[in-house]
Amino acid sequence: VIMRIVFALLTLVFISSCSTAQTGYSTSDKKAIKLFEEGQQAPNKIDPATNRPDYRSGIELMDKAIAKDPKFWEAHMLAGEFSEIIGDYATAIGHYEAALGINPNHSPTGSTYFYLANLQQAMGDYDNAIKNIDIYVRNRNANPDLVRQAYTIRESCTFALESIRNPQKFNPINIGPGINTKDPEYFPTITVDGKMLLFTRRIDDDRSPYKQQEDFYVSLLEKNIWGKAVPMPININSVMNEGAPTISADGRSLIFVACADDITDNQNYGEGRTGKGSCDMFYTHRNGSRWLDPVNLPGSVNTGLWESQPSLSADGKTLYFIRRVSKRGEPVDSDIFVTRLLDNGQWSTAERLPRNINTYMEEESVLIHPDGKTLYFASRGHVGMGGSDIYMSKLNADGTWSNPENLGYPINSKYDENSLLVSADGEIAFFASDREGGYGDLDIYYFEMPEEFRPTKTLYFDGIVFDATDKKPIPGKFQLIDLKTGKEVIFSEADKITGEFLVSLPLNQEYALNVTYPGYNFFSKNFNMTAKDGLESIHMDVPMIPITSEGPTLLANVFFDLGKSTLRPESNIELNKLYEFMVKNPTLKIEIGGHTDTRGDDKANLTLSNDRAKAVYDYVVAKGIDPKRMTFKGYGETKTIVSDAEIAKLASEEAKEAAHQSNRRTEYKIIK
Template identity: 65%
Template sequence: MKYLFFIASVFFVASCSISQTYSTTNKKAIKLFEDALQAPNLTIDPVRRTPNFRAGIDLAEKALEKDPRFVEAHLLAAEYYENYREFDQAIKHYEVALGINPNHSSTGSTYFYLGNAQFLVGNYNGALKNMEIYVANRNANPQMLREANTIMNKADFAIQSMANPSKFNPVNVGPGINTKDPEYFPTITVDGKTILFTRRLKDPNAMMGMQEDFYVSKSKDGKTWETAVPMPGNINTSNNEGAPTISADGRSLIFVACSDETGKDYGPGREGRGSCDLFYTKRLGTKWLDPVNLPGRVNTFSWESQPSLSADGKTLYFVRRVSKPGELPNSDIFVSQLQEDGTWGVAKPLPNTINTPYLEESVLIHPDGKTLYFASQGHVGLGGSDLFVSRMDKNGNWGKAVNLGYPINTQYDENSLMVSPTGEIAFFASDREGGYGDLDIYYFELPESLRPTRTVYFDGTVYDATNRLPLAGKFELLDIETGEQVIVSEADKVTGQFMVSLPVNREYALNVTYPGYLFFSQNFNMTLADNQDAFHMDVPLVPINEEIPVSLNNVFFDLAKATLRPESHVELNKLVDFLVKNPALKIEIGGHTDTRGDDKANLILSQDRANSVVQYLISKGIDAKRLTAKGYGETKTKISDADIADLTSEKEKEAAHQQNRRTEYKIIK
């Protein structure tokens, strides 16, 4: 709807230029008014680098000094004030014009513009009243009539929403991040200790006199933030950069970079495809590599911006400017999938449960992968851009957009929502009163009904088991119950560290591989206390030339039986792949039990289980001559009975027995 004011102004100027009949006969007032009509196109606003409507306002106000009942001058002043979002001033002039002559327009358009301005300042009852007058006019413009009905629906919703407010106590994140300049589009790492955001700075040499860069701030407690510093010079340039999205491990960054006035220069060493493009960079240790245009088919000659990367790194949501036949230019939310070759596939717009004919922006896919937050001017809201949430159903379809309600949303613009991995805290940008200036970043406790599935971060280090040197191991996380591949990634090449975000209350299998090493496996249940937000695991990898047994922690058997359970196949297939890639290796499969039960029975059970694993490997094409099965029974426990007896809880004791019940493999030389 923001475009409607400009178009209305154009029509108003054109109609006044054609018609010489005014509501005044004062020649000086008419001369000033006609000068006001032309003024915006004669000079440029020195701040905004747009037509100088301020000069037109000054002349229109002078015309009104000559004749305060000059209706056309009131209407022109109101239109110009709207271009600066000074709606209170516009309302004053509309009301005066209607007071002078309620019927000055045969279409009743002034009632529409007054109602719209009232809606945008939060006077919802006034907006309803004047829109009702407008829609009753037989000569109402069809397009504006549709707008009027939309505004009436929004005003009704706003009145109901304000009558049932949610608990909301936004807290400014403070001067470490916020300044007199606009700050927005925050993104936060899954450990909650690093935040990146966009800041718009005054720059007389830039288009529109403003220039965007992005900044980073760190926190030890997630509440007090250090003074933000700009990202390195190979990322921030004299052009516009911002709206970053960071991968769950904090090592991959996708952000927006825009061209200069020529439409060709995106910054040193960068190539773009048009307007603003998405760029990609990766961190090795502490150094960010030079960004490159996002590979694949996301960027076009249009404007792409505001990316949001899923926790598994496979799905990218972003905003693209669109222009549909018969509609005003706006932006929609698109989605692209990562291809097997590492490029991004053709982007598709989200369905109309998300996108509308109006503006959608500021998209966020939560780490749970099922909850989407975004800003929209098209869905029913309280004015400006409101924040919404949509949830994906079991069939992968996005549900109806739900307004986050009052007072999270107001008559002002709200956008840039960032929800923490736990779902308890949300960050957003707002130009509400009481900030440091313009848009500031705030945080608040998100109402439970609006929260996503709780996720926590899982981190660790991959290293050589013999010398503890870090390794860039490739790791895969699977949901044991469903077999779904949740995450595939690599540890940092310099530090060996990894960090991912995972939904809680699920059981996971972890597999880690690296050339020249035996693969590592583990399983764990991500059931954490409400105040716990992290799960840590170190991953020691054994070199192939070492005869050190490695546990197959994701191989499972039925109780007291040697029958492999189906969920074991994923891990055993990893072992098959390892043996295929290393055809000269021979291995022993070792079966182990705990000390409970009969010694002889345990020995037989362990041998039978080792045999079951060997038979599975043979069925997958591995030569039987390379395989040995050996049952050890309870003779090689990891944790002794004496140590188990010293444990304080039955849960700890059972976990210790479980470590003794295991299947291992080791290299035979």
């Protein structure tokens, strides 16, 4: 991992130590000293070409001083430091090595060996980095804080060498001209069905105070080709910067980052937007094809600090993001935080993830996978290849996070890696890179994710809620329950215009679905999200029956022990829904009907169906519903949905059993 130096502080300390007296210099050449002292002051001036401190002039003056006296090691040190600040690591390494060659003990603490090793790691020269770290840590006067970092550098270099000897399969493919252009494209986010990709593009714009700005673009997947990306509407894209988007599983909610205009009043986040300082997160929602105007994320998440790079969980209830923080006695860095959506629609006070995730260095580009328990992020503080590497951590059953795993070489390299996006099925990952062969600057690429770093495969469940009589869409509220645990997995609402819904669900679990809307009987169903070859989704249309209809409504999630009338615990969720339905419709009267299949004794079936209907009746009455509003009746096998003749024609035993199962049911119907 590259341990970044606090350049400004280091420069000031070094300049101060060198300026105490001319007699402290290693050279007696007055011209060399004069050039050196002029170079010291160069960063106090602004380079008109870059609008930044003029380190380049400082380097030129140091080079002239060295030309006067090649053994002037202080000039080598400052030239190296200035070169490091402007990102010219190769030149910086040359100067540091020259200084050590002239006087290996010029620093009592041996810190030059540390800084040299730090840069050698950054350049991928791991063997020499280890050699110089070993020299540094043997120095009894070494800075304890740097020693801590030194051991991490050594461990990282050892890891890097081993990773290069055992590389991961990695063949990144450019996502194509529908998305990538000559401009930088980065921070992709994708819907759970993999059909819509939203990303950030930095474009030239004379309207912006910076003459450049970031906007969002959207591309749709058609016949396995990403179509030409189009900009988001103008109420989302402004003349200011919008970046780091995270889109909900269904593509209808968007959280993104906008930063204050620090050129004017530091309050301009885009037209109509207000913020709390620095960079804030904003929220918008789509009804049909129309995106609402963004608002500052409700709750206490945004502060005067820098909040950015959000990642929304598939259920829309948990948000991970990056916040720049100041830790006691250490430089400002960035950590991963998490916030949760409260019942009142506000986001909770954010909590920092634990120390095995966050380090004393920078964490960034966090991603929570749709499985809800696999976290990917970039970090400079964990053992890695150098720069910022990408890591994976899993949420344990006890709520703790596993120690992060480095994704290995060449997914990670000596350069900075971040902005990872992993598909719902876990097989494909996306990232941004300016590697050769692209369309210009940063492009978005994808690659096959190695097996050991894949999350739990997650499929999607979609459908349309509509009126069963006239087929008009309904924005029904739907709830998905894990039948094994009884816990709510998803609570959401179908689109107000189209009635469509789409959610992601982990595999190999059985779910109960309940859909409600005023004026309608509630809809219930259960299904098993089981992986089958080629299966990507389960589609289920939801016909809502008006209360005025006379037909029965299936209670699909009422379960009994085999051959008994004892309600199983997982039935409580649906029975509570029935109770709530009766409370919200106080004038209704209903009959609970029990049914069996045709197998078994007719009389026994009639008795069993009646007892089961009574069990449902008793539960709801015990909750407080007036018994005069309810009745129950067992029908036995007299009202099958699928006849025995129809069952006999079915091709497989599995299909036949499913037909018998549909005949074994509990229903309610509204009675006058």
